[in-house]
Amino acid sequence: MTADLRAAVPGRAGALLxxxxxxxxxxxxxxxxxxxxxHAIAGTSPLEVRELVAALRSTSGPVLELAAGSGRLTMPMLTLGRELVALELAPAMIRILEERLQTVPAARRSRCTVVPGDMSDFDLGREFGAIVLGATSVSLLDATGRAGLYRCVRRHLAPGGKFLLTAVDVPDFGSSTTEQVMDVDGADGTRFRMYEHWTEGADVRTVTVFPHPLETAEPLETAEPPVTVCTTRIGVFPVAQLEAELAHAGLVLTDSRPLPPAGTHHHDVLLVAEAAA
Ligand SMILES: C[S@@+](CC[C@H](N)C(=O)[O-])C[C@H]1O[C@@H](n2cnc3c(N)ncnc32)[C@H](O)[C@@H]1O
Structure with a gap:
């Protein structure tokens, strides 16, 4: 753990830490x-998966999935019978994805290639009928990273190909500095407590995940070490800004629609763009 990472955890999560x-x-x-x-806390809502898979049906040809993670979207997208390349930066996420792929029928597995890579700077030397960036992961990149992402997406889109991405509009936390606390049941039955901290107007929010206090025999404060705490920082910007960036990068928006609410304070949207002629 670095001191920098610790210092980056604000609010009640920071105090608890x-x-x-x-x-x-x-x-x-x-x-x-x-x-x-x-992996344990992802994928509890099927709504985004359903929308992305439906949108993919209006495209053809091989699919490139960016920031594929542990495969929450990869696995259902593979059921479409298309060739899929899954690009992901983190070796630990790739390992989980590869383990999951071993559990599906060989014919399905053989359509999927996992590629380590950075979505803001990649060159696969080929084109795709659809490029997917789900889980609102575009907000993991800063402005320079996003410019690189759009450049790479344009270069990899086949003629008529579509870039499908989901994004969070500015979260509706109410006002000023707020911290949402959510108890999350992991897919494997483990429980977690998630703190999401955002100061109105700030360009990042911080998500920090603790083991759920009820999971430990004693209160968390008196729990036996080590207590594993995980954190990530996520960009916050209006969807209108993202749309303007896409246009500036020569990616023409052909659709923008709200995703069905997943019961959170986030307003997520699905954007579809094509390379300008
Ligand atoms: C919110 S998770 C989404 C994972 C998966 N798509 C899902 O729906 O569960 C974000 C993923 O993006 C990956 N990631 C972060 N920065 C990246 C980058 N520059 N290039 C590729 N992947 C990146 C993380 O390692 C993580 O697996």
Missing amino acids: AELGGKAVLHDLYDEAGAPVY
Whole structure:
């Protein structure tokens, strides 16, 4: 754990972390210890998956999925029978995805290629009928990273190909500085407590995940070390800004629609863009 990472955790999560002191081991949400936590808490809502899979049906040809993670979207997209390349940066996430692929029928698995890579700077030397960036992961990139992403997407889109991405509009936390606390049941039955901190107007929000206090025999503060805590910082910007950036990068928006609410304070949208002629 680096001091920088610890210092980046604000609010009640930061205070709890300070209280835990040396007992807490802080991880990035996508590193070796974080990846299983992300995998456990991801994918509890099928809504985005359903919308993306439906939108993919209006495209043809091979699919490139960016920031594929542990495969929450990859696995259902593979059921479409298309060739799919899954690009992901974090080795720990790739490992989980590859393990999951071993559990599906060989014919389906053989249509999927997992590629380690950075979505803001990649060159696969080929084109795709659709490029998908789900889970609102565009907000993991800063402005320079997003410019690189759009450049790479344009270069990899086949003529008539579509870029499908989901994004969060500015979260509706109410006003000023707020911290949402959510108890999350992981897919494997493990429970977590998630703190999401945002100051109105700030260009990042911080998500920090603790083991659920009820999961430990004693209160978290008196729990035996190590207590694994995972954190990630996520960009916050209006969807209108994203739409303007896409246009500036020569990606013409052909659709923009709200995703069905997943019961959170986020307003997510699905954007579809094509390369300008
Ligand atoms: C919110 S998760 C989404 C994972 C998966 N798509 C899903 O729906 O569960 C974001 C993923 O983006 C990956 N990631 C972060 N920065 C990246 C980058 N520059 N290039 C590729 N992947 C990246 C993380 O490692 C993580 O797996």
